[in-house]
Amino acid sequence: MSQTIATPPTVRLDSDVLGKPISRTDGPAKVSGAAKYAAEFGVTGPLWYGYIVSSPIAKGKITKIHADEVLAIPGVQHIFSHENVPSLAWFDRNYKDDVAPGGSPFRPLHEPEILFSLQPVALVVADTFELARYAASVLRIEYDVEKHNTDLEASIGEAYDAPRGKTGFMPPPKPKGDMDKAYQEAPHKIAGEYIHRAQHQNPMEMFATTVDWLGDGKKMKIYDKTQGAPNVQQYLMKIFSLSTDEARVISKFTGGGFGSGLRPQYQVFLAVMAALELKHSIRVVMTRTQMFSFGHRPHTLQKLRLATDDLGQIQALEHKALHETSQFENYTETIVNWAGVLYPSPNTNFDYQLAKLDVYSPLDMRAPGAATGSFALESAIDEMAYAANVDPLDFRLRNYSYEDPIENKPFTSKRLDDCLHEGAARFGWDQRNPEPRSMRDGNQLVGWGVAAGCWDASMQKAAAKAVLSADGHLTVSSATNDQGAGTYVIMTQMAAQTLGLPMKQVTFNLGDTNMPAAPVQGGSWTANSVGAAVKDACQGIGKKLLKLAQKMDNSPLAGVDFEDAQFVDGYIRANEDITRSVAIADILAASGEEKIEADGKAGPNPINMLKYSMHSHNAVFVEVKVDEDLGTIHVTRVVNAVAAGRIMNPKTARSQVLGGTVWGLSMALMEETYLNNELGRFMNHNYAEYHIPVNADIHKIDVIFVEEQDDIASPIGVKGVGEIGMLGVAAAIANAVYHATGKRVRELPLTSDKLL
């Protein structure tokens, strides 16, 4: 075909989809049950089931495993324990995954020593799940019990400065000025100690692995519940000496992660080990109780001191934190640094320590460190504002950091002030009587509280591949993950927008290590990192298409550079004269190519990272109603105003912030894993007793996006909204409770007993 169409296409902008509130492309599969999760995949041959046996004690040694009795049960295939585990990689580094903190990673079934309660001590493999579970229940294991210590408050004396070792770990900022002197001399000052105990991520989907043993050497398809298939693959390859072909990890859908799936969990180790040893397909699923046997948000103790001058300007700021870690790893998260980023002060002091307990290593849980730090910091800021007799909202504006006070670097963008203003306007903050106990609704006390939040805008290395087939369908893939965040839809939007194709002509695939590598889904970096890689891949296709268009006879695009061309509604057009256009379908037809492929990649810009400070921010306004006699608290209204760069999809982004807000409420009012120190064991290890909100707990939540133009933090202007929505919520609630009742509660969760 040589004839090209010269008439301009009618501008429908079907492909102008970025920034639009488009529903999840994976939604129908999820609600109809077509979406398959790790424990739901079928395998080629027969499937065996592994049931994990967990340690009843927190510390000690296994002395005997009565495996023979159980192996005699018909249908029981094998029992794995430290006694017969195959010899595997020796060095710690082989067991380190991308998200591992410093120290020696836990090796399942490696030794008879018990390091934490619920430690996996055996895997019983049988023909059916029911049989494996029964066999596990009658497996007798003898232990030498040793005295454990799981008591953080009793271990303060043994705390030590948090060492480096975890990727992304930021040591506490260096002190400035003279904290003690400034604090002593200041006219207004406050000091407080804050505490919350362990919390567990508790995603709905249990950790599970189905290994499809393909019967071709050591080749396996490993369906795993994870937030990062490539991270799991690398881990398995290093431990079991496997090739990428042999350890193909697939994770198409993840039923919630919240950080729990950042690291490969022990069920994938056990399943792959068993499959390799038995040369058989196998499925291993954790129980809900076992979901409490690995990472959690650590039990943390914090201390803050703040002082201001007579104008309410902060003169002294000190934030100290101490939390638990395991005996084998130094889990770290960033808790105290946020104070330094948000509030300038001439005199500061920061301190961050760990204490080793006989527990499993804590693990990043949504907004790790920041959720913890922000609760204490923003509670203290509120208290300070009251002490200095300044409105808590004004106080934050008066002590606003216009550049990063820790490193004296400019922010790439920061519209927290607009979040505070717009949020306040939407909430009606100007109607607030600042006097505690001054507002009522019938017999309920009403309180209004505010808090701010801050999170990193970060980017990781990511890759993607785009394939445009002759029929005009674009398929883009990257081994990233969608734990419910909306990755499927926003990447489809990014690809459609970049190449000017309607959404229905674009498919985005993820969660398979045969795809180009991507980082684990965490840190709010997926939209930014994978989005930029997808854009890069699609631009690669665009460049090839333009070249092909220019090869066509009398091409209207002759001489047009890629930078001067636009991709809209299935056409490539010249920016200067949009009547100079060629339909992509025609280009494909004319080219005779079966498909066009391009690889894309993206990564952080190290120079920008040195020069700038990159953060997302939010401001949260909360109304509570408190029945003072009974201590019940209802959060009746929330306004959460978020500045996180460009919003790729306001619908999924709003859902992220709604979810974050609900979780902040959950952290404030309900969440807590009860640790019995005598038993060294978490006790409320189920959904009935580990409380998270139900619908009746959630009332009006308003989300505002204050968009930022920011080409430095990200090549696509995106900062990510995965964590930011959660920040500030717990503090805003505690501050509102103070405003309602005059009681300052510094211990979470704010259960009714704390108000009696």
Add this chain to the structure above:
Amino acid sequence: MNSFTLTQATATDEAVRDLTSHDGAAYLGGGTNLVDLMKYNLERPTHLTSLGLLPLTDITSLPDGGLRLGALATNADTAWHPEVEKRYPLLSQTILAGATPQLRNVATNGGNLNQRTRCYYFYDLATPCNKREPGSGCSALTGPNRVCGVLGTSESCIATHPSDMCVALAALEAVVRVQGPDGERTIKFEDYHRLPGDHPEKDNTLKPGELVTAIDLPEEGYADHFTYLKLRDRSSYAFALVSVAVGLKMNGNTIEKARFALGGVAHKPWRDQEAEKMLEGQTASPDLFRQVAAKVFAEAKGYGEDSLHNSFKIELGKRAIVRALKQATEMSQVVNPNVFLNSNP
């Protein structure tokens, strides 16, 4: 879970015979508690006598003016039954304050009476628990025990009976009808559940093989003055920290008859007949309610002061009694304060 056999009984005496002719057998109602316990490997029946086909699902009026609730009627059917809603709204509300619609749709009245405690340790085989394994110790005495009780406890066990429905049945002075190998008998509700004493493994006074066939409600349903106040850690789908079911007969501002019971605080729905008497013939007033509340908790014993431990239930319980009595007298707000109703939605 171990393997087990199952019989679908179609008649009451057949069910009793089936159960008694098998060692280690258990009755299966809706299974919402028993099957969970089997999955946790805490209950290991080798045989189940399923009650699902028994003709015990009816709710019928009794000649003495009362109402008979079949043991196999579901919690949902009971709560929404027109006679129950009209004459025993306290019972209806109480059932609806428990569990979730899904659970209530299958949970039976007989099963509700016999559900086991929610004490964390009872559910975890790795921990000492006298109720699960007599003589092994009680982990809750010193460990986190927010769910546990403060009234009528013993050093062997401080567990609570978790039911909401039973709190209303106690206040309503229901009678439990049972059939066993030796025939039928009735048990007054206050005698049905027991205190832990030295035998916390026994929740109630059923004899081996006895089957609950019905629950009889006396005529008085306190439909004019009642309340169920359930305080819990979230607005629904949580067991009570403290709950109070109240039924009053009022003459103007004078309380003629008072019945109330507490949940979440004891091994059985807690009734204090002396405290009830303190109310009768008196004018309703906050002072009176406070005196009554103080009386109920006079002998209470808490097991630890922080929020993981349950001493707070003593103060919370007193306040709950005062509030519940106020609500029942005034009938102004009979909603659960856990469910927030915005005054300007």
